[in-house]
Amino acid sequence: MNAKPKLLTVMDVIAGVMFVTAVALVFFYAPLERVMGLVQKVFYFHVASAWIGMLAFAVAAFYGVLYLVKKDARYDRVELAAVEIGIVFAFITIVTGSIWARPIWNAWWTWDPRLTTATVMELVYFAYLMLRSGIEEPERRARFGAVYAIIGFLSVPLTFFSIRLFRTIHPVVIGSNDPGAEGAFDMTPKMTQTFMFSLLTFTVGFVTLLWHRVRLGALSDKVEQLKLKLQS
Amino acid sequence: MNGFAPFMRALSAVVWKDLRAEWRSRELLSAMLVFALLVILIFNFALELESSVRANVTAGVLWVTFTFAGQLGLNRSMAVEKDRGCLDGLLLAPVDRAAIYLGKTLANWVFMLLVAVIVLPIYSVLYNTNLFIPGLLLTILLGSEGYVAVGTLLSSMAVQARTRDILLPILLFPVAIPVVIAAVKATGGYLQGLDITEILPWLNLLITYDVVFTAVAFMVFDSVVEE
């Protein structure tokens, strides 16, 4: 694990080039939206971040299950790495969505199911990190983390469903909270291309970041073991 | 170890142990009850709950009271086990861990329901509202089951952490949000006398939550108490 794998360097380059390309596409290739203007362009990276957030938490839950079955510390490292990256992208999603909503919905925030679920999800994974930081013993920390990653991930769809039900039964306060109703637009082919490329770029970027974070976790475990060895 | 009869014996032993210990000390229930009444008292001033209480406010107040009191009880019931070394004793006993989980969950459920049984009539008298609607009682039954199913699992993790006193609500509340929303809406629906077709989606949601989380907690509890 000491030498950086060649494949990872290759992925770094690919992810970097793709990211620059995606930014160029968003800025110069994608057409200006007729009504919303420039702020609509936030949408490409906003949705891509949301996708990575969900993907990361799903990966974390999956590796949580794997850890509980196999009890291998490597799975725990992937799980923690995925949660951390998921928190970063969920945060980007919430903030960029809020910035988009200000000119379009005329409010920074609405209690829309998607927004609320994203926030609850963020809180679940903050709780995950707090749980881990409260436990010193690595093996137990890994077990508890895995259990909470599974429970947290299962609760997300139920939260979304319950808030959506809450909204459809209740009248909506500020305009219509469904972006399908307000702030919706038809995608032109160029927009679709840019959007698809952004999704792909973020997915590649996620895998690359995950790999780096897993290596960091491995190094951190190694240092922790060295410390313990020296203490005894 | 893996028969149905021994499983049930272990389960009822755990439940009885909890209930008898509580019957002798009464410290958990009395704390939960006093706390619940204090929460209602605070809400009275914070929201000015006059005689014309709106049904949805009542539902919200009731569920905030139950979830807070329940959280208190969950934390305490596990902390006691841990401090007195009862948890280790239980785990050493040759019984299925799942039976211990179900037993603790049942006992916690009973405590939450007892709090509800006492709080409901008091609330009815204080605010002159009739809370004895069969559907509402069913909602409390379903809502508190989902809450203690997750809460028992998470509290057995929280008590083993360094930050145990503050950890449980932080772990429990975000994942318990679906239960709270569904229970509040169903309770409000019954209080407003809404048609059953409008309440049914919430009850279905509660049942889904109960089934999913009881099953998952049942399966993963083993890895929470493993030494």
Add this chain to the structure above:
Amino acid sequence: MEGPANTLSYFIAGYGVIFGVLAFYIGSLIVRWRNLKQDETMLAELEKKEQAE
């Protein structure tokens, strides 16, 4: 039909946040990696010394 709304500042804010947060996260990964590497070499040296004694 009026032209597109002028939302340039929100556009800049949006991408500013995206680039800022990503840069911050990648930076934190690099810093943590460096610190751990330092710790590792230091601990390895300590271990060697101990073995020599």
